[in-house]
Amino acid sequence: MTLTIVALLPGLQNTNGDAESAAVLARRAEWAGLDARVVAVDDRGGLPDRVDAIVLGSGSDSSLETSRAALLTMHDELRAWGTEGVPILAVGTGWELLSWGIERPDGSGIEGLGILPGRAVPSRGRVTGDLVIASPRFGTLVGFENHARDYVGAEGSPLGRVRAGRGNGRDSGQEGVVMGSVIGTHLHGPVLAKNPSFADQLLGLAATRAGLDYAPGARAAIVDGYAAAAREAQIGAARAAASVTDA
Amino acid sequence: MRYAPAILVGRCVRFAARLRKPGGGSAVPGLIVNRIAPGYLKRTLSGFPQGLVVVSGSSGKSTTTKMLVAILRAHGVDVFTNPSTANISQGLTSALLERADWRGRVPGDVAVLEMDEGHGALVMQGVDARVVTLLNVMVDQIDRFHDSDMVARMLARIAARAHESIVVNADDAYLERIAEQAGPDVAVHRFGVSDAVLQAAPRGLGYTETTRARLAADAGVRVEAVAGDTAVLGDRGASVEIRLPARGTHYAVDAAAAYATARAVLGERFSETTAADAVSAIPAVFGRGERVRVRGHDVEFVLVQNPASYQLNVDSIEPGTEQILFAMGSDVRDPSYFWPTDASALGRVAIVSGSKAHEAALMLAYDGVDIDRVEPDLARALDDFLAAPAPKSGVKTIVFTADAMRRTRAHLGLTGAE
Numbered sequence: 098m099t100l101t102i103v104a105l106l107p108g109l110q111n112t113n114g115d116a117e118s119a120a121v122l123a124r125r126a127e128w129a130g131l132d133a134r135v136v137a138v139d140d141r142g143g144l145p146d147r148v149d150a151i152v153l154g155s156g157s158d159s160s161l162e163t164s165r166a167a168l169l170t171m172h173d174e175l176r177a178w179g180t181e182g183v184p185i186l187a188v189g190t191g192w193e194l195l196s197w198g199i200e201r202p203d204g205s206g207i208e209g210l211g212i213l214p215g216r217a218v219p220s221r222g223r224v225t226g227d228l229v230i231a232s233p234r235f236g237t238l239v240g241f242e243n244h245a246r247d248y249v250g251a252e253g254s255p256l257g258r259v260r261a262g263r264g265n266g267r268d269s270g271q272e273g274v275v276m277g278s279v280i281g282t283h284l285h286g287p288v289l290a291k292n293p294s295f296a297d298q299l300l301g302l303a304a305t306r307a308g309l310d311y312a313p314g315a316r317a318a319i320v321d322g323y324a325a326a327a328r329e330a331q332i333g334a335a336r337a338a339a340s341v342t343d344a
Numbered sequence: 345m346r347y348a349p350a351i352l353v354g355r356c357v358r359f360a361a362r363l364r365k366p367g368g369g370s371a372v373p374g375l376i377v378n379r380i381a382p383g384y385l386k387r388t389l390s391g392f393p394q395g396l397v398v399v400s401g402s403s404g405k406s407t408t409t410k411m412l413v414a415i416l417r418a419h420g421v422d423v424f425t426n427p428s429t430a431n432i433s434q435g436l437t438s439a440l441l442e443r444a445d446w447r448g449r450v451p452g453d454v455a456v457l458e459m460d461e462g463h464g465a466l467v468m469q470g471v472d473a474r475v476v477t478l479l480n481v482m483v484d485q486i487d488r489f490h491d492s493d494m495v496a497r498m499l500a501r502i503a504a505r506a507h508e509s510i511v512v513n514a515d516d517a518y519l520e521r522i523a524e525q526a527g528p529d530v531a532v533h534r535f536g537v538s539d540a541v542l543q544a545a546p547r548g549l550g551y552t553e554t555t556r557a558r559l560a561a562d563a564g565v566r567v568e569a570v571a572g573d574t575a576v577l578g579d580r581g582a583s584v585e586i587r588l589p590a591r592g593t594h595y596a597v598d599a600a601a602a603y604a605t606a607r608a609v610l611g612e613r614f615s616e617t618t619a620a621d622a623v624s625a626i627p628a629v630f631g632r633g634e635r636v637r638v639r640g641h642d643v644e645f646v647l648v649q650n651p652a653s654y655q656l657n658v659d660s661i662e663p664g665t666e667q668i669l670f671a672m673g674s675d676v677r678d679p680s681y682f683w684p685t686d687a688s689a690l691g692r693v694a695i696v697s698g699s700k701a702h703e704a705a706l707m708l709a710y711d712g713v714d715i716d717r718v719e720p721d722l723a724r725a726l727d728d729f730l731a732a733p734a735p736k737s738g739v740k741t742i743v744f745t746a747d748a749m750r751r752t753r754a755h756l757g758l759t760g761a762e
């Protein structure tokens with residue numbers, strides 16, 4: 098039994114290296130002694146028969162329409178996997194495309210796939226910086242945010258509370274959205290590498306569905322040591338930046 | 345005369361800055377002149393008799409500018425150019441002041457400026473360029489440039505300042521779209537690589553979006569072949585052989601860009617052989633595959649500037665190189681955009697260092713690289729790395745980002761090149 102991790106539209110949706118989270122899941126599975134593979138999927142025809150986890154990263158605004166069209170061909174599958182409990186991690190514009198929709202500054206909009214509640218609305222300026230959140234389910238999550246839109250309508254089920262950074266914005270004090278096993282977040286890049294407990298919970302879900310046992314391997318313990326030190330540095334920097342702003 | 349007082353103040357400040365920090369060029373004089381004579385930069389840049397040439401893009405600006413200046417000088421042209429660190433308006437003004445007479449006039453026939461894609465659009469406001477050369481659009485420094493759309497928008501604004509011609513990389517789809525916007529009076533010159541060269545690059549050219557079709561042989565300056573540190577440029581049916589400052593297809597592309605730009609600037613005066621000789625005479629650049637003798641060891645230095653150069657450089661490190669020090673510094677604000685690269689070819693790294701050591705170690709570990717030690721203190725890492733006995737295979741190799749390179753050079757007392 099091989100765990101199949103799908104990286105959705107990695108050509109278009111990998112601006113911040115978010116699609117690499119698929120590889121992170123596969124590596125951790127291998128370190129735990131499980132077989133795992135990453136399948137890059139650009140359209141419905143490329144979908145494997147079995148899917149154990151999905152990662153959809155962030156792209157440029159100029160590719161929103163193209164990415165949306167590609168995702169629409171897999172609308173039924175995505176919806177079904179979401180309800181069946183397949184872990185789906187969607188980041189940045191990938192998350193926005195799975196929402197109710199995206200509002201542009203000129204008032205026009207892009208309809209989303211409606212798999213996650215809420216929608217993306219223009220924010221006053223681009224937000225880039227460290228983002229630290231406290232998630233009741235996944236613990237303290239650390240990463241980098243890079244987005245030009247806020248997110249509204251996720252109040253009922255955010256991923257966590259913002260400790261440093263902006264997150265969903267509009268004074269919500271919240272970051273991300275969760276619907277069962279479908280997760281949307283502004284945390285970019287190596288979010289699963291830097292937050293190993295987050296990765297392990299998603300892998301746990303995938304493994305259980307596949308009838309497998311997952312427990313992090315010995316190699317993971319060493320690598321998670323690097324993650325812990327990187328997290329500590331980033332939390333420290335975010336805290337210092339926050340106290341400067343407060344002063 | 346209108347700028348004389350401002351120039352005088354700027355020079356006094358420069359002199360004072362020098363006293364405090366010998367040999368150090370400073371942006372402060374430029375800052376002050378910009379404040380008291382805001383039109384100085386614009387007027388001076390627009391005042392060169394043979395015009396202003398601007399080189400911008402995500403990667404390769406310094407090398408291309410260096411090559412272009414060498415070609416123009418070899419043709420007897422008096423060139424003003426900026427050091428690569430001085431490409432925001434204060435630094436640029438300071439660089440101009442270095443050469444200015446008491447009235448603020450800067451001698452030279454032509455100015456060739458390397459322009460940061462972020463600051464360029466701002467600096468170029470109201471400035472008239474004769475030729476603008478655009479190299480590529482790559483993912484880089486997402487904290488500054490967010491995404492490729494943003495970089496392309498900034499480059500389009502720089503290109504819009506060209507009144508005679510723009511020179512674009514025909515393999516870069518973003519730049520081809522900018523070229524389509526060029527006005528009817530603006531000529532478009534192109535450079536690119538042949539199909540064979542692209543096929544030989546296992547991971548492509550590193551551009552965010554590569555065009556589907558290659559440049560036709562007669563449609564511009566084309567890299568026909570790359571072998572080690574030599575390349576052949578195809579130019580109007582002629583094959584021009586050149587030597588590169590280091591191995592790598594991207595240096596050949598930089599050379600093609602410089603060559604095509606020089607042709608656009610010089611017109612009838614351009615000579616293929618003069619250009620080829622000038623490019624070939626450029627010495628190897630520190631931190632780009634150069635070998636230096638340090639503390640009794642041959643050490644190879646590899647500079648990582650962006651994901652594309654990272655991938656190219658990692659792939660070109662001799663397989664089985666036993667001792668590698670990998671240092672990532674604070675210039676990489678957040679390394680997310682480096683994650684799509686694949687460093688598995690390194691196999692094993694002896695020490696990971698720099699202020700972003702743990703971020704770098706995390707990335708390398710997920711690429712399957714074994715790491716012997718993580719030591720964020722770069723000075724200690726360098727000392728221990730160089731104190732270890734010579735490797736049985738390969739040379740000691742130091743891979744670093746720009747900030748880590750500066751600290752490494754300072755710690756090891758290396759000066760000279762650049």
Ligand SMILES: [Zn+2]
Nearest residue numbers: 683685686711
């Ligand atoms: Zn990687």
